[in-house]
Amino acid sequence: MSEVVRPTPGAYAYAPELRIEVRDRRLAEPVLRDVIETRVTLQENEPAGFSIVLANTDPGKPGLKSAQEITPFKYTDKKLLDAKTPIKIELGYAGRLRSMIMGEVLTFSPTFPQSGLSTLTITGNDYFNRLRNAKPSSDDERIYKNRADWEIAKIIARRHDLDCQLDEEGPIHEVVQQGEDDDLKFLLSRAHHVGFVCFISLEPNATRPKLHFTKPKDLRDDRPIDVFEYRWGESLLSFTPKLSIVGLVKRVTVRSWDPRKKDFIEYTAELKDLPKTGGKGRAGMEVLEDNDFSKEERIVTRSVVSKEEAKRLAIAVLEENAHEFITGTGEVMGDPDLRPGVVLRLSGLGKRFSGDYRLVKTDHVFSSSGYVTSFEVKRPREEDQPEAS
Numbered sequence: 001m002s003e004v005v006r007p008t009p010g011a012y013a014y015a016p017e018l019r020i021e022v023r024d025r026r027l028a029e030p031v032l033r034d035v036i037e038t039r040v041t042l043q044e045n046e047p048a049g050f051s052i053v054l055a056n057t058d059p060g061k062p063g064l065k066s067a068q069e070i071t072p073f074k075y076t077d078k079k080l081l082d083a084k085t086p087i088k089i090e091l092g093y094a095g096r097l098r099s100m101i102m103g104e105v106l107t108f109s110p111t112f113p114q115s116g117l118s119t120l121t122i123t124g125n126d127y128f129n130r131l132r133n134a135k136p137s138s139d140d141e142r143i144y145k146n147r148a149d150w151e152i153a154k155i156i157a158r159r160h161d162l163d164c165q166l167d168e169e170g171p172i173h174e175v176v177q178q179g180e181d182d183d184l185k186f187l188l189s190r191a192h193h194v195g196f197v198c199f200i201s202l203e204p205n206a207t208r209p210k211l212h213f214t215k216p217k218d219l220r221d222d223r224p225i226d227v228f229e230y231r232w233g234e235s236l237l238s239f240t241p242k243l244s245i246v247g248l249v250k251r252v253t254v255r256s257w258d259p260r261k262k263d264f265i266e267y268t269a270e271l272k273d274l275p276k277t278g279g280k281g282r283a284g285m286e287v288l289e290d291n292d293f294s295k296e297e298r299i300v301t302r303s304v305v306s307k308e309e310a311k312r313l314a315i316a317v318l319e320e321n322a323h324e325f326i327t328g329t330g331e332v333m334g335d336p337d338l339r340p341g342v343v344l345r346l347s348g349l350g351k352r353f354s355g356d357y358r359l360v361k362t363d364h365v366f367s368s369s370g371y372v373t374s375f376e377v378k379r380p381r382e383e384d385q386p387e388a389s
Contacts (some may be wrong), residue, residue, distance in 0.1 A: 002269055003227045004036075004225070005224050005227045005228075005229060005345075006225065006227065006266035006337060006342075008228060008229070008230065008332070008333070009093065009335055011332070013017045015093050016091075016366060016370055017091075017092060017093055017097055017347070018032065018035065018089075018091060018366045019097055019272040020032065020035075020052070020087065020090075020091040021088040021089075021119050022086070023086055023256075024086075025377075026314045031054075031080075034054045034074065035052060035366075036053040036055060036119065036368070037051075037052070037366065037367040038051070038053075038089065038367070039051045039363060039364065039365050039366075040089055040101050040363070041361070041362070041363050041364075042100075042203040042339055042340055043199070043360060043361035043362075043365075043376075044199055044341070044360050045188055045191070045198055045199065046199070046253070047126055047128040047129035047132070047184075047200070048101050048103070048126040049101075049123065049126075050100075050101050050103065050125075050130075051089070051121060051122070051123040052081075052121070052124065052239075053119055053120070054074075054075055054119065054121075054122075054266075055117060056073050056075050056076055056080075056110055056117070056118035056120045057073060057074060057097055057117045057120050058075055058228045073110070073118060075110075075120045076118070076120055076338035077334065081108070081122050082108060083105050083107070083108050084104055084105060084106075084250065085105040086102075086103075086104050086348035087101075087102075087104060087105060088101070088102045088104060088202075089101050091364055091366055091371065092256055092336045093371075094276045097336070097339065099202040099203070099206065100202065100364060101202060102126060102202050102208075102209055103124050103129070104127075105124045106119075106123060106124040106129075107122065107124070108120070108122055108202065109121045109122070125210070126202075126301070127162070127209050127234070128184065128198050128200040128211075129184075130158070130183065131183040131187065132183075132184040134159075134180055134183045134184075135145040135157075135178075135181075135182050135183065135184060135358075138176060139154060140213075142177070142178045143175060143177050144175070144177075144178070145174065145175055146173070146174060148169075148170045148172050148173070149173075149176075149190040149191070149193060149213075150166040150167060150168050150169070150213055152176065153166060153187060153190065153198070153213035154189075154213075156183050156186075156187055156211075157211040159165035159183070160183070160211075160339065161208065161211055162200070162208065162210065162211045162238075163210040164204070164210060164211040164212075165210055165212045165213070165214060166214065167196065170194045170312070171194075171306065171308065171309045171312065173258075174305060176190070181238075184204055187213075191213060192316065192317075194316060195215065195216075195313075195315065195319060195340070196213055196214055196215050196216075197214060197215075197299060197340070198212065199212050199340060199341075200212070201339065212341075218273065225254075225342070225343050227342070227343045227345050228335070228337070228338065228342060228344050228345065228346060229345045229347070230332055230345070230347070231346055231347045231348045232346070232347070234331055234348070235332060235333065236330060236332070236346060237331045237372070238330055238331045239325060239328055239329070239330035239331075239334055239346060239349065240328060240329050240330065240352075241349070242326070242327050242328065243325065243326050243352075243382075244327070245284055245287055245325070247321070247324060247385055248284045248285065248287075248321060248322070248324065248325060249287060249288075249297060249298045249299075249321055250270065250271070250285050250288050250297065250320065251270045251297050252268070252271075252297070252298045252299075252317045252318040253266060253267070253297075253298070253299045254266065254267055254311075254312045254313045254314040255299060255310075256301070256304045256305075256310060263307075265304055265306065265307055265310050267310040267314045268297075268314065268316040269314035269315045269317070270285075270318075271283065271285045273311075274315065274317065274319055274322060274380070275319070277379070277381055278356045278381070279355055279379070279381040279382055279383045279384070280384050281351075281352060281381055281382025281384045281385070281386070282381065282382050282385065283322060283380050283381045284322055284324070284325030284326075284380065284381075285322060287325075288304055293384070295334070298317070298370055300371065307315070313342050319380075322380040323358065323379065323380045324378065325381070326353070326357075326358065326378065326381075327377065327378050327379045328376070328378075329372070329375065329376050330374065330377070331374045331375070332372070332375070333371070333373070334365075334366070334371030334373045335373050336364065338373050338375060339359070339360050339362065340359055340360065340361060340362065341358075342359050343356050343358060343359065344356070344358075344359050344375070344377055351383060351384035351385075351386075352381050352384055353382075353383065355379070356379065357376050357378065357379045358377060359375055359376075360376050360378055362375045362376075
């Protein structure tokens with residue numbers, strides 16, 4: 001295992017900065033001053049999203065008696081931020097901004113309150129969302145023959161003019177049919193099939209987004225990972241973990257029918273099949289074993305062509321389930337480098353809940369109060385054993 005410990009924002013974090021580009025042109029400072037709040041949400045296996053709230057009216061001159069006297073509305077009657085407008089948002093600090101999302105406006109919602117001034121909220125998604133509204137045309141591949149899942153992902157990325165980062169491994173399938181699934185649903189199902197994560201990122205200085213179809217980075221193997229260290233009472237502003245065995249299972253069985261051999265293809269994944277993770281405490285499945293919990297097995301009926309493929313899928317489903325044992329939400333000073341897939345190393349939380357967590361979702365919020373990042377994390381095992389009472 002190789003890790004790169006990333007620095008957290010230092011003294012420069014007292015000067016947060018926002019930059020928004022609309023149709024490849026930066027919004028002017030007067031428009032940026034009207035931004036009340038900007039939020040960017042990044043998460044695994046879902047399109048990234050954003051929302052921007054703007055003041056829609058000028059306060060006007062002293063002596064005005066009603067909102068109706070404050071005219072004109074600054075944004076609702078203009079096309080500057082209209083639906084389908086391409087947009088790019090950068091967040092960070094003076095001299096250290098990072099591209100967060102490149103997408104388009106999908107909703108346009110002004111408020112005209114009984115009292116107070118009008119505001120405008122626009123929301124949208126990154127270009128991953130376009131895959132949700134797309135299916136192969138008559139000229140595109142819909143039936144994939146003798147291809148691995150990463151090759152299928154590459155074909156779909158090329159179809160949408162996306163760069164891609166792929167882990168080039170996994171079984172080659174004789175035939176995979178997309179059917180009537182849209183590109184997003186189909187791609188996520190193929191990622192789930194091999195235990196991969198799938199999302200779009202915008203790399204620094206990139207001109208177009210990148211599709212990731214890769215194994216999760218969370219200390220399971222020798223690949224380098226980015227680690228961010230936070231301590232409660234210092235850089236970690238807040239954290240709320242939850243340990244739960246609700247929905248956990250002891251084993252997962254994948255079962256399919258082989259029409260050529262007229263027999264079942266089957267594999268059952270158990271705790272011994274899971275990759276080793278950090279922590280000396282209990283895994284959720286060990287808690288189930290200790291308490292003879294009744295929910296032992298999940299049977300997944302899925303089309304597979306070999307026992308090796310059934311094994312890979314069973315382990316992937318069990319691994320995903322195991323990571324629901326300990327989840328948590330928290331907040332830190334805004335950091336544009338916090339993205340799904342990195343590791344948060346949290347300390348100051350006692351023996352059980354300190355340790356490494358996989359980051360699965362972040363909300364980056366820029367407002368008049370500053371810049372903060374809230375997050376969601378998961379892990380399959382306690383850091384240490386609880387003490388006997």
